[in-house]
Amino acid sequence: MKTVLSTLNAKYIHTSLSIRYLKAYAEHDYDIELAEYTIKDPPMNIVTDLHTKKPEILGFSCYIWNIEETIKVIKMLKKINPSLLIVLGGPEVTYDTREWMEKIPEVDFIIIGEGEQSFKQLLDEIHGDRNFAEVSGIAYRENDSVQIKPQRNKVDLKELPSPFHFKEDLPHLSKRVTYIETSRGCPFSCQFCLSSIEVGVRYFDREKVKEDIRFLMDNGAKTIKFVDRTFNISRSYAMEMFQFLIDEHKPGVVFQFEITADIMRPEVIQFLNDHAPKGLFRFEIGVQSTNDLTNELVMRKQNFTKLTRTVTMVKEGQKIDQHLDLIAGLPEEDYHSFKKTFNDVFELRPEELQLGFLKMLRGTGLRLRAEDHGYVYMDHSPYEILKNNVLSFEDMIKIKQVEDVLEKFWNDHRMDETIEYLVSRVFSTPFDFFQDFGTFWDQKGWTRIGHQLEDLYKHLYDFLEVEKNEDLRIVSGFMKYDYLRNQKYKPRKPWWDDMLSKQERSKIYRSILDNPLILGNKFASKQLTEKDLFKHTIVESLPFNINHYLKTGQMIEEDSFILVHYDPIQLKTTVYSAFSSEIDSKVS
Known part of the structure; x- marks a missing residue:
């Protein structure tokens, strides 16, 4: 009887270790085919693909993330082929096994707990005398009732x-x-x-x-x-x-x-x-x-x-x-x-x-x-x-608001220096920042739509404009710095509006070409041409001395410039900075 072992992974990049152990343990005696899908695949597509494999025994590895979609697939397959033997296993069906057998009448067997030995023994009985009472660690049907045989020994x-x-x-x-x-x-x-x-x-x-x-x-x-x-x-x-x-x-x-x-x-x-x-x-x-x-x-x-x-x-x-x-x-x-x-x-x-x-x-x-x-x-x-008794549903909603922005603005590391400044200098605690921003985010309806990178910066700016306007000038400087340094290529249209004019940029570029040491020895050693500067760099102003802050953690509010070079060959991004006075003196 042809046997197929399947599961619905959470993502395409995941692989199921469980069905591979079952196949490896039984493959000396049985030819078993593996078939993996994801929970995002339409159930009809999964059913169609599995049906083309013509299984006679079909096993599914079940977890909390895939059980609901797996049940949909099982029910359709059993309607198409009532003689198909369905076997479930995995942590989701190992407990409350009788309930699962009664809830899903399409299921013929459930493997309880560790499955290698039990699944192999089950195959032996299906192909032999069908005396399922001899198999440990399974649930099966007999005379319209559910029989459960506990596991005897753990596998070595x-x-x-x-x-x-x-x-x-x-x-x-x-x-x-x-x-x-x-x-x-x-x-x-x-x-x-x-x-x-x-x-x-x-x-x-x-x-x-x-x-x-x-x-x-x-x-x-x-x-x-x-x-x-x-x-x-x-x-x-x-x-x-x-x-x-x-x-x-x-x-x-x-x-x-x-x-x-x-x-x-x-x-x-x-x-x-x-x-x-x-x-x-x-x-x-x-x-x-x-x-x-x-x-x-x-x-x-x-x-x-x-x-x-x-x-x-x-x-x-x-x-x-x-x-x-x-x-x-x-x-x-x-x-x-x-x-x-x-x-x-x-x-x-x-x-x-x-x-x-x-x-x-x-x-x-x-x-x-x-x-x-x-x-x-x-x-x-x-x-x-x-x-529960100490956490209301309203509290749960608030914490979920934190989760959404935490993932986008901390775990993805799109603006580390900005978030660090906000949680340590602007808001009372990190949680207060993520909670206030998360609530604002949810109220704007942004949770339900997709976002480009520029959107994330604009949304944070919109929030700070309402909640912390007095800090906006400094924070927007950090946001510019994070945005520019985290790009692999020169951005075509940065998210902010107060960009330097073409005339201002040209003056700064001329001063840099006249004296590359303004931006330090490392920059001067690159020997960038005028074409390189205009094509592969971007220059912007910041309202504070970024070098001093990164070295000491102390804020000096004075106009400065950063030049960001996007190396087109090495795909490496490098930030250089200088005081406004250094640039201005060279221009004048």
């Missing part, structure tokens, strides 16, 4: 075959994220997380993992993400892997890890700061909350002082980008407490700060005890909370 991870050697995957490795795991399970008991349910941590064979990583790099993989829940739970293991990746890495490859920052020893960080190539590693750190009571209620042990030490040391090393996570809606964290959490974490200035909202995942302790904290949440995936 050291015996699992590699999921990375399928020929059809090799041409796509360089274009997609490759997921890899070196362990399963988590040592912690965070009550909002599915990983807390599995007791203990089990490891894969280290040498096999290293062989897989070498194979992936040799075949062009560029982004390799470790899905271990806590990569650094064993310091000796983490150090061994870090050393291996530093020694064996190829140019352009990035490794991403989820780490627990407060247990990371300073000597480990120092080792990475000393030996890791810049950009090779990226850390994802779940902070979630800095409220001690909240962390206690979700059984989350966290030492924020040690976490701060780790994040700070990594940042000072300038080798590793860090992505920090927050969760709004955890028990007893009201709006004001979350504001403090946000400001505590933003103070660390992570390269990315992800603001998420609590999801009441099936099987988690928080969902089971939802009434204790008055949780009201979506009935359907992703089961996001709507409110």
Whole structure:
């Protein structure tokens, strides 16, 4: 019977590790085809493509992000071919399994939990005596009733075959994220997380993992993400892997890890700061909350002082980008407490700060005890909370306004110096800036439309013109600086209106050509011609001394100029600055 394993990924660049493990484990006895789609693909397109493959057994890997779309696909396929055997697996259907079997009568089997052995055993019975009671870790139908057989034993991870050697995957490795795991399970008991349910941590064979990583790099993989829940739970293991990746890495490859920052020893960080190539590693750190009571209620042990030490040391090393996570809606964290959490974490200035909202995942302790904290949440995936006993729906709306502008104006690094000045000099706290701007953004209806880069600058300017007009002159100078320095090519139409006239620009260019040292030795050494200046540079005025501010953090309000050179060969952007008086004296 032809078997197809499928899933709907969140994005095209993602790949499903789960269906590849199932295929690898069963491929000695069964020929299994993989078929991946995204949640943005029209269900009819997915159904059409799957139907052309003519499967007799069709499995889907199910998560909170794809279950609703997967159900649509299943129902259509079963109408087209009632004899098609549908098998579901994955974390979304592992819990409340009976409910899923009753909710989706089109489903014939559900794999519960870890699936490699159970799926292989299920295939054996489908092709054999069909005595499904002999298969552990499945739900199935018998005489119009649902039968559930719990898992007996966990698979020996050291015996699992590699999921990375399928020929059809090799041409796509360089274009997609490759997921890899070196362990399963988590040592912690965070009550909002599915990983807390599995007791203990089990490891894969280290040498096999290293062989897989070498194979992936040799075949062009560029982004390799470790899905271990806590990569650094064993310091000796983490150090061994870090050393291996530093020694064996190829140019352009990035490794991403989820780490627990407060247990990371300073000597480990120092080792990475000393030996890791810049950009090779990226850390994802779940902070979630800095409220001690909240962390206690979700059984989350966290030492924020040690976490701060780790994040700070990594940042000072300038080798590793860090992505920090927050969760709004955890028990007893009201709006004001979350504001403090946000400001505590933003103070660390992570390269990315992800603001998420609590999801009441099936099987988690928080969902089971939802009434204790008055949780009201979506009935359907992703089961996001709507409110609780200390956080109203109106509070949730306000925090979502923060999320929207945080992503666009901090995480995307379009105007770092501008935002830094605003959150440290203009607004009372970082949260106050993102909240006030986010509310303004939402009221203008900008949340529901797309934006060009220039639009983002104009929208920020419009907000500041209303809210902080007295600071607008200085802030607009930072905005010009950020806009010009972050372009790869000379912009055709900058976002601001008060641009220098052609006559003013010509005078400045003439003075620079007469004496290139005005902009320093580095600029003079370029020996740019008049044609180069007019074609590949732009000059603008700022109301303060940008050089002095960047070096000292002190503001000197005096007219100055910046010249930005866009190198057309190296695609490199360089900013040069000079005082207005230096330019004026040369012109006169």
